[in-house]
Amino acid sequence: MRALVIDDSRTMRRIVAGILEGLGFETEGAEHGRAALDLLEGGLDVQLCCVDWNMPVMDGLEFVTEVRARRDWRHITMMMVTTEGEQGQIVRALAAGAHEYLIKPFTPDAVRGKLDLLGLLPIEELA
Amino acid sequence: MSTIVEHDQVFLIAQEVFASMIDGDPGLLQPWTGDLPEFEEPIVAWVDLSGDWAGRAELLTATATGHDLARALLAMEPDEVVTALDLVDAFGEVANVVGGNVKSLLPTQGKLGLPQVAPVAPVVPGAVVVQELRLAWRGMPLVVTVLGFVPADEEGTAGGDIR
Numbered sequence: 599m600r601a602l603v604i605d606d607s608r609t610m611r612r613i614v615a616g617i618l619e620g621l622g623f624e625t626e627g628a629e630h631g632r633a634a635l636d637l638l639e640g641g642l643d644v645q646l647c648c649v650d651w652n653m654p655v656m657d658g659l660e661f662v663t664e665v666r667a668r669r670d671w672r673h674i675t676m677m678m679v680t681t682e683g684e685q686g687q688i689v690r691a692l693a694a695g696a697h698e699y700l701i702k703p704f705t706p707d708a709v710r711g712k713l714d715l716l717g718l719l720p721i722e723e724l725a
Numbered sequence: 726m727s728t729i730v731e732h733d734q735v736f737l738i739a740q741e742v743f744a745s746m747i748d749g750d751p752g753l754l755q756p757w758t759g760d761l762p763e764f765e766e767p768i769v770a771w772v773d774l775s776g777d778w779a780g781r782a783e784l785l786t787a788t789a790t791g792h793d794l795a796r797a798l799l800a801m802e803p804d805e806v807v808t809a810l811d812l813v814d815a816f817g818e819v820a821n822v823v824g825g826n827v828k829s830l831l832p833t834q835g836k837l838g839l840p841q842v843a844p845v846a847p848v849v850p851g852a853v854v855v856q857e858l859r860l861a862w863r864g865m866p867l868v869v870t871v872l873g874f875v876p877a878d879e880e881g882t883a884g885g886d887i888r
Contacts, residue, residue: 606839607818609798613746616800652821652837681825686834702827703745704824 600624604634605650614648617706622720631656651680666691735856738826739869745796757859760783769846770816770822779874782824786867791816813842
């Protein structure tokens with residue numbers, strides 16, 4: 599499986615990608631929503647997007663909304679990975695089309711738990 | 726006196742951030758005991774919060790400690806050179822996560838700015854210190870400060886000390 603990690607912080611992209619790679623994902627990175635859309639429009643096929651909220655150029659909420667508007671990207675699961683922890687923000691993200699929500703800071707086990715809920719853990723991880 | 730964000734809440738946030746993102750162990754960030762030494766080549770990372778409650782979450786440390794934080798966050802070798810970009814990205818992200826979690830404690834909805842890193846944070850006239858935590862990360866001093874930006878006609882109502 600392949601995942602796209604979208605965060606303006608290279609540090610956070612490294613942390614999230616490192617956890618996902620440990621779970622068997624191949625990963626790509628993008629520094630904001632627009633760069634991520636460019637990758638998807640260029641033909642990058644991913645099963646999962648991990649999306650930060652606050653980013654320059656295009657924020658995570660706009661990105662989720664754009665992806666959800668495209669029928670050919672309906673198979674992509676989107677998980678917000680953000681410091682925006684208030685209930686109202688979580689509701690906004692889920693209403694825009696995000697499937698799951700992970701609040702920073704998080705542990706590798708928390709990522710694994712969310713992916714398990716989403717049915718996105720590789721078979722060997724489930725065994 | 727009760728303030729909008731309590732000391733212990735900020736400490737728990739900082740400890741959780743450092744444990745989850747850097748150390749895997751909450752015990753490596755502890756209150757600083759004794760007088761705080763002067764920071765050699767200080768560096769500050771901060772995020773501003775805007776909305777009904779406006780303020781700032783700020784982390785201050787020595788540049789050498791910032792380099793150690795960046796190496797830990799970016800999985801660099803102990804002797805690997807930390808660039809200015811590495812430092813801004815890594816130290817800024819720590820401030821971003823601390824600030825985002827402070828924002829979630831506020832009773833009002835607000836907006837989080839993007840993280841900034843510089844030798845000195847810009848002064849906001851009338852800003853009050855809501856909480857200041859003197860901490861030791863792996864024995865090195867680090868200060869976490871939450872500031873409230875009080876409108877001029879409400880100065881003295883945030884329960885902090887004017888900076």
